[in-house]
Amino acid sequence: MKVASFNVNSIRARLNIVIDWLKKESPDVLCLQETKATDADFPVAAFEETGYHAVFRGEKSYNGVAVISKETPENIRTGFDENGSDGTRLIAVTINKIPVVNTYVPQGSHPLSIKFKEKLEWLQRLHEYFNRNFKPDKPLIWVGDFNVAPEAIDVHDPRRLLGEIGFHPEEHAALKKIMQWGFVDVFRMHQPEAGQYTFYDYRAKNAIKRKTGWRVDHIWATRPLAEKSVRAWIDMAPRLLERPSDHTPIVAEFKIGP
DNA sequence: ATGGTCGGCAACCGA
Numbered sequence: 001m002k003v004a005s006f007n008v009n010s011i012r013a014r015l016n017i018v019i020d021w022l023k024k025e026s027p028d029v030l031c032l033q034e035t036k037a038t039d040a041d042f043p044v045a046a047f048e049e050t051g052y053h054a055v056f057r058g059e060k061s062y063n064g065v066a067v068i069s070k071e072t073p074e075n076i077r078t079g080f081d082e083n084g085s086d087g088t089r090l091i092a093v094t095i096n097k098i099p100v101v102n103t104y105v106p107q108g109s110h111p112l113s114i115k116f117k118e119k120l121e122w123l124q125r126l127h128e129y130f131n132r133n134f135k136p137d138k139p140l141i142w143v144g145d146f147n148v149a150p151e152a153i154d155v156h157d158p159r160r161l162l163g164e165i166g167f168h169p170e171e172h173a174a175l176k177k178i179m180q181w182g183f184v185d186v187f188r189m190h191q192p193e194a195g196q197y198t199f200y201d202y203r204a205k206n207a208i209k210r211k212t213g214w215r216v217d218h219i220w221a222t223r224p225l226a227e228k229s230v231r232a233w234i235d236m237a238p239r240l241l242e243r244p245s246d247h248t249p250i251v252a253e254f255k256i257g258p
Numbered sequence: 259a260t261g262g263t264c265g266g267c268a269a270c271c272g273a
Contacts, residue, residue, distance in 0.1 A: 009273080010265055034273085036266065061266050107273055147273095201273085203262040246264075246273080 136182020
């Protein structure tokens with residue numbers, strides 16, 4: 001089973017890139033973040049024509065998550081609870097009997113802002129959500145834009161960036177707590193080298209050439225599933241196409257199911 | 259070097 005995650009920064013602006021990428025890479029599951037479309041505006045037909053199912057929860061202008069899959073997704077749930085709280089940032093499905101949780105973690109704006117506190121609380125809530133709904137000794141995949149680079153090798157200048165949004169000790173602590181609940185960073189398990197990034201700020205000139213990136217998009221799995229992962233990589237190819245996103249897809253393959 | 263550029267959507271917010 002091949003699982004991928006991609007922050008698209010508008011599914012409508014990026015539709016051709018995503019569809020072409022699906023055809024080229026043929027993942028079993030593709031999780032999207034920042035779709036920036038209401039459910040009525042989500043381009044379902046394009047995915048169905050490509051042979052995929054699409055489930056999604058969006059809103060106008062901001063946020064929005066979707067799961068694109070070859071198999072019919074089951075147990076579709078959006079948000080943290082029965083009320084669907086923060087449903088445009090969290091969508092969970094079961095595919096081939098494997099639960100997949102797709103999140104768009106709040107970016108947090110700036111460490112001194114109220115939004116930073118909200119980001120930390122959001123991660124705490126997510127920890128409780130995993131604890132309430134899943135068990136670390138059972139298969140579970142968590143993917144998405146976590147908006148946190150976990151380690152020094154995940155940013156281009158860790159000394160300068162430490163304490164900035166996305167590379168802050170409190171974010172690291174919050175993420176570490178969730179990892180200690182029972183996750184393995186599947187990408188890092190297969191790719192030990194530094195300097196592999198999923199995000200390049202397009203406000204910065206020549207960011208890709210200068211390698212000023214961040215690894216903030218992730219594929220994590222509980223141990224029984226991580227043990228079945230066979231490879232993982234970041235796909236820079238979409239950047240060569242028209243209208244690149246500032247994020248790029250991350251992919252992992254597991255020796256299970258189809 | 260303390261800016262820069264996207265996307266959505268109609269003035270600026272979020273990233």
